[in-house]
Amino acid sequence: MAGGAAVALPAERAVGWLASTDHKRTAAKIGVASFFFFGLSGLLALLMRAELAQPGLQFVSDHAYDELFTMHGAGMIYLFLTPAALGLGLYLVPLQVGAAEVAAPRLALGGFWLYLCGGLAMYSGFLTDSGAGSDTWTATIPLSSSTHTPGVGMDLWVIGVGLAVLGSLLIALTILLTIVRLRAPGMTMLRLPVFSWTMLVTTFMVVASFPVMVVAMALLLAERHLGGVFTGATGSIAYQHLFWFYGHPVVYVMFFPFVGAVAEVVATFSRKRFFGYRALVFSLLLFTALSMAVWGHHMFVTGAVQNQYFSLTSHLLAVPAGIEYLDLIATMIGGAILLRTPMLFALGFICQFLIGGLTGIIVASPPLDYHVNGSFFIVAHFHYTLFAGSLFGLLAGVHYWFPKASGAMLREGLGKASFWLLVVGANVTFFPMFFLGFEGMPRRVPDYAPRFGDLNLLSSIGAGVIALGILAFLANVWISLRHRVPAGEDPWDGQTLEWATSSPPPRHNFDSLPPVTSHAPLLDRREAKEGAPA
């Protein structure tokens, strides 16, 4: 708008953006904040890999190293992957279900601010004399009591985690409510797009498990200042139960949304309807039910839980996971596959997450877990699920929906370069860790036996390659926003409602809605136009 009273000053526009309750803007804020925390926590990982490149202590003290791995793990889980997964849902679910707005938009915005303040509180620990939190991302009792970890830095960590988890809970609630209450006419539950189904089960898990963690952090704070909350062996075991009752479902909160994103990408770039939609819905429900009943497998070596029960439920996770893999691959078979950047990241997710999943079956067996628990084998396992899996799934979704959210296409060349750098980096970094752990290297140590030197050096080189891949991605976003290639309404031949509106969508999302005839209404429309297959 040139001239006139309607011109807003940059400061006013910034305030308007920060205070906006539009679900797309709240989601964008979550996206920016979570990538900020990803960058910070990633830098901490690079410092760790620098220290671990050689045996002995080179760069950091013992205590500084404890802060690094604590803040890296806590940052990635509480401040990056969980909020990023929910942010993706907050952006897309109202669009996919054909709603004009998210249910309870102010609650979602409040959730964002709680999460952001929690993250800043956690990181501000670095500015205190005692340093940031240093008791691992699980903060087990009695190590995290004020006797063993005094100082305000740890208090800030506990408060920050509590706020971030509470914020995530509120954001998830609004997504769940949107799916339950605001679906467009004709959108029955079995016409809900695949991604929205994964968000439904994700937010359901959040609502069931995150309150427990908020309470656990409140109790931990009380323990630190008043004492007498988690006393004796019962107290320390009880804390672990509370923590893992949240701590296992959150693993799937950081997984399901990306399965959903990958499913949408695979269907779109195979130019085919998602295969086995109903079977997938069933497997997601089964997965969700099981995910609430496996937490004890994190406690096999405590000798204080029913190992057989938790081993059985954990093994059973292979059944819904297998159905999901079958459906993803069967969607590709018979399609006409376009290997664009989102599809490459989706394929990376499928192949690499598999390694994390299969090694997950190994640690579901108590006699095997007695060896590898607490070792670098576990570090390798969950980085294959969370980095080589979830992050690749997130990037598949980001490359796929970026044109929708920004109106501009990302560059293919830079996208493919960052994909290959990340594939090489992830595998060079994390695969050697399986051998390191199996041969006896424990996690959370700045120093190790000299015989582990070579594999650690290799792993550290891989971390450098990952950093290059992330830089290539950031360069891609920067260049694509500076020199815009307009995306138009539907650059990929999408199948779901978000592709039936402008890019970016207007404040109220849709001017008109196409009829909702299945979970892929736009594909229905194209197929009807093309007529029956020959």
Add this chain to the structure above:
Amino acid sequence: MTGSTRQDFDGLFSLYLAVGLAVALIVFAAVAFAVIRYRDREGRIPSRRSQANALEVGVAVLITAIVAFLVFRTFSTEAKEDDSSAEPVRIDVTAFQWGWRFTYPGQGVSVVGNSNAPPTFAVPGDRPVSFSLRSADVIHAFWIPGERFKRDAIPSRVNRFDLEFEAPGRQEGLCSEFCGLRHSGMRFDVWVLSDESYERWLAVQR
């Protein structure tokens, strides 16, 4: 017990590894096949088939069968009874920040060491060893990688377990549950000895 702790582990691990590798190969092959065979080309019309319930049920049943077999093998490995007639050797282990104390009840022998001077304790190779594990402060974990076994040491709690050591020689052990500043230095050595050498070692320690 038919074999040592390590042999039990290795047998079960090989099974899981073989199943895992087989599944990985099948999935990688299927993905590669799909991407190569169904790459978009001039004139390719994507199939409209999107459902095959018999296939879904078949795969679910197959995976359930594999899982049932793995769970059965896991449970039977865990449930293996100690059928050795030899009297077990009892050792009390106490973990503390940041070291270990190994006490031989009734023998008047105790060895202790910390991260500056890690302790070495001895076990006989041909008798089962019965451990009672405690912690004096925070949670630690007692891990002997060569034996493929660990267990948490939890304050105000005693964790009991039996191990059967195999070949004579020195094995390294360490704490594998983060326990504070000198966690990485919290190590020990296990000396697996013949019966006579073990008795001699005890005598020297007294």
